[in-house]
Amino acid sequence: xxxxxxxxxxxxxxxxxxxxxxxxxxxxxxxxxxxxxxxxxxxxxxxxxxxxxxxxxxxxxxxxxxxxxxxxxxxxxxxxxxxxxxxxxxxxxxxxxxxxxxxxxxxxxxxxxxxxxxxxxxxxxxxxxxxxxxxxxxxxxxxxxxxxxxxxxxxxxxxxxxxxxxxxxxxxxxxxxxxxxxxxxxxxxxxxxxxxxxxxxxxxxxxxxxxxxxxxxxxxxxxxxxxxxxxxxxxxxxxxxxxxxxxxxxxxxxxxxxxxxxxxxxxxxxxxxxxxxxxxxxxxxxxxxxxxxxxxx
Amino acid sequence: xxxxxxxxxxxxxxxxxxxxxxxxxxxxxxxxxxxxxxxxxxxxxxxxxxxxxxxxxxxxxxxxxxxxxxxxxxxxxxxxxxxxxxxxxxxxxxxxxxxxxxxxxxxxxxxxxxxxxxxxxxxxxxxxxxxxxxxxxxxxxxxxxxxxxxxxxxxxxxxxxxxxxxxxxxxxxxxxxxxxxxxxxxxxxxxxxxxxxxxxxxxxxxxxxxxxxxxxxxxxxxxxxxxxxxxxxxxxxxxxxxxxxxxxxxxxxxxxxxxxxxxxxxxxxxxxxxxxxxxxxxxxxxxxxxxxxxxxxxxxxxxxxxxxxxxxxxxxxxxxxxxxxxxxxxxxxxxxxxxxxxxxxxxxxxx
Numbered sequence: 224x225x226x227x228x229x230x231x232x233x234x235x236x237x238x239x240x241x242x243x244x245x246x247x248x249x250x251x252x253x254x255x256x257x258x259x260x261x262x263x264x265x266x267x268x269x270x271x272x273x274x275x276x277x278x279x280x281x282x283x284x285x286x287x288x289x290x291x292x293x294x295x296x297x298x299x300x301x302x303x304x305x306x307x308x309x310x311x312x313x314x315x316x317x318x319x320x321x322x323x324x325x326x327x328x329x330x331x332x333x334x335x336x337x338x339x340x341x342x343x344x345x346x347x348x349x350x351x352x353x354x355x356x357x358x359x360x361x362x363x364x365x366x367x368x369x370x371x372x373x374x375x376x377x378x379x380x381x382x383x384x385x386x387x388x389x390x391x392x393x394x395x396x397x398x399x400x401x402x403x404x405x406x407x408x409x410x411x412x413x414x415x416x417x418x419x420x421x422x423x424x425x426x427x428x429x430x431x432x433x434x435x436x437x438x439x440x441x442x443x444x445x446x447x448x449x450x451x452x453x454x455x456x457x458x459x460x461x462x463x464x465x466x467x468x469x470x471x472x473x474x475x476x477x478x479x480x481x482x483x484x485x486x487x488x489x490x491x492x493x494x495x496x497x498x499x500x501x502x503x504x505x506x507x508x509x510x511x512x513x514x515x516x517x518x519x520x
Numbered sequence: 521x522x523x524x525x526x527x528x529x530x531x532x533x534x535x536x537x538x539x540x541x542x543x544x545x546x547x548x549x550x551x552x553x554x555x556x557x558x559x560x561x562x563x564x565x566x567x568x569x570x571x572x573x574x575x576x577x578x579x580x581x582x583x584x585x586x587x588x589x590x591x592x593x594x595x596x597x598x599x600x601x602x603x604x605x606x607x608x609x610x611x612x613x614x615x616x617x618x619x620x621x622x623x624x625x626x627x628x629x630x631x632x633x634x635x636x637x638x639x640x641x642x643x644x645x646x647x648x649x650x651x652x653x654x655x656x657x658x659x660x661x662x663x664x665x666x667x668x669x670x671x672x673x674x675x676x677x678x679x680x681x682x683x684x685x686x687x688x689x690x691x692x693x694x695x696x697x698x699x700x701x702x703x704x705x706x707x708x709x710x711x712x713x714x715x716x717x718x719x720x721x722x723x724x725x726x727x728x729x730x731x732x733x734x735x736x737x738x739x740x741x742x743x744x745x746x747x748x749x750x751x752x753x754x755x756x757x758x759x760x761x762x763x764x765x766x767x768x769x770x771x772x773x774x775x776x777x778x779x780x781x782x783x784x785x786x787x788x789x790x791x792x793x794x795x796x797x798x799x800x801x802x803x804x805x806x807x808x809x810x811x812x813x814x815x816x817x818x819x820x821x822x823x824x825x826x827x828x829x830x831x832x833x834x835x836x837x838x839x840x841x842x843x844x845x846x847x848x849x850x851x852x853x854x855x856x857x858x859x860x861x862x863x864x865x866x867x868x869x870x871x
Binding site: 343346352354357358360361363369371372373374376377379380381382384474 | 692715718720721723724726727729730732733734735737738739741793797798
């Protein structure tokens with residue numbers, strides 16, 4: 224039976240490939256940003272994030288139980304679970320929004336002092352979250368959206384618009400691949416489709432060298448064609464050597480892009496699955512079976 | 521089709537629709553009141569009377585752009601004006617009176633900002649309250665008196681802030697009427713254009729207007745930026761108060777009250793969004809010109825002063841509806857659906 228006291232590591236085949244010689248590319252691109260924390264020659268690490276025995280209580284309610292989870296440095300991890308299974312709580316612990324009640328958080332294999340962990344510290348540690356609908360200023364042009372909060376300015380705080388637009392254009396063309404899509408840096412976010420918006424937010428995170436990009440249900444409420452775009456963006460994250468945690472309701476979507484699926488159930492990690500080992504249909508059956516026979520605790 | 525062409529023309533040329541409207545109104549007044557509007561003196565009069573309105577509207581452009589509102593600036597005109605008048609006249613403090621008045625404006629703005637940002641009271645309520653409070657303070661401290669600043673034009677303060685430095689005889693005698701406050705106002709306007717469009721602070725202002733939550737996620741210090749915006753409003757209102765008091769050479773207890781609606785209307789006529797997130801300095805300047813011109817123009821045309829507010833209100837509403845339709849597709853859809861909803865549930869069948 225699946226126990227909540229789960230193994231620290233997933234199946235060895237997945238966890239270790241990440242450490243093998245994959246070079247992080249982002250850091251050279253953007254030495255200008257104040258938020259770039261990890262130098263290129265940082266000590267090699269195995270896991271971008273590792274949680275050990277993490278518990279999280281909200282009052283008497285236990286939102287996370289004994290969570291042990293690690294995210295490899297170039298791994299796409301799909302996080303699956305019902306509403307209220309603890310997915311959002313889990314990523315909020317990873318990204319510094321919530322402090323765990325007990326347990327340890329390691330980033331790049333370094334144990335964190337949880338008293339100081341915060342969202343801005345997570346940013347400094349190159350962890351970025353892309354929230355559905357909360358990542359972009361609707362009426363603002365794309366180039367402002369890329370740089371707001373970390374503008375390229377002179378010492379009086381005036382923005383170097385020309386440079387910001389150049390870089391924004393580069394991100395649009397190269398990192399996100401909006402070439403020829405008719406979208407320019409002066410377009411406002413309100414002109415973009417849902418999938419394109421996710422692309423902008425992901426492209427921004429990639430530009431600012433996020434080593435881990437957390438996507439919180441990026442395909443919720445999107446049309447099929449738009450979902451396609453988002454999945455392509457997720458693949459770009461993988462190809463650029465970064466890691467990604469991907470929360471998703473739709474099994475077919477995560478199944479396609481994830482290297483590993485982590486299943487949460489009532490706050491505990493109940494299974495870790497390699498998508499190659501299971502078809503979407505098998506996975507669905509498996510999840511339903513989980514619901515019928517809850518893990519012994 | 522290139523999406524670039526989808527960018528509304530109103531965004532490609534800042535303030536374009538309002539400039540066209542301004543030209544039309546100006547042409548209309550030149551036709552109806554040629555004796556006034558083809559002579560230079562009406563324009564030099566504008567240069568001396570409009571600066572306080574323009575400065576207030578500048579601050580409000582930032583406030584509304586950030587999705588907030590400030591109703592307390594008329595009270596700053598009253599309170600800061602009082603501080604200036606009493607220190608200038610009774611204590612003969614000269615430039616120190618100017619500094620104290622600016623400080624008073626900054627204080628009022630800072631308190632507004634702190635109440636909105638940290639206590640979390642909606643700006644409408646906060647500034648409604650502080651408006652009463654600061655007007656009350658001015659009345660209590662002045663004992664309801666007004667101060668006539670007779671002889672003020674002899675002082676350096678007057679000469680520098682609202683002086684008429686040029687001396688021209690003959691055909692160009694009107695140049696002698698050009699007041700210095702118009703120069704200071706133009707400098708401030710140009711500077712604030714750069715701040716809004718090119719500075720980190722302006723960008724944060726617009727993102728705040730778009731969404732506080734998004735701004736926070738993107739690393740904008742929401743509370744602090746709000747305090748800065750309200751403080752700037754207070755400072756600009758204080759400058760307006762000093763100019764107004766010096767220009768009139770008089771302080772009276774309820775000065776500034778006429779500016780509440782005209783300043784807000786100027787900003788919105790200019791094209792700054794009532795929902796925040798979009799703001800235009802150029803538009804605001806032309807909004808002020810229109811509001812100011814309607815007042816002078818209607819009277820010169822022969823209508824009574826009673827028409828002024830009516831027409832201003834009408835222009836204001838037309839402008840808002842215009843911008844709603846041009847620039848806010850989502851809001852437009854919402855607006856239209858409301859009508860459709862109504863006709864579905866009654867209108868049509870009811871007949």
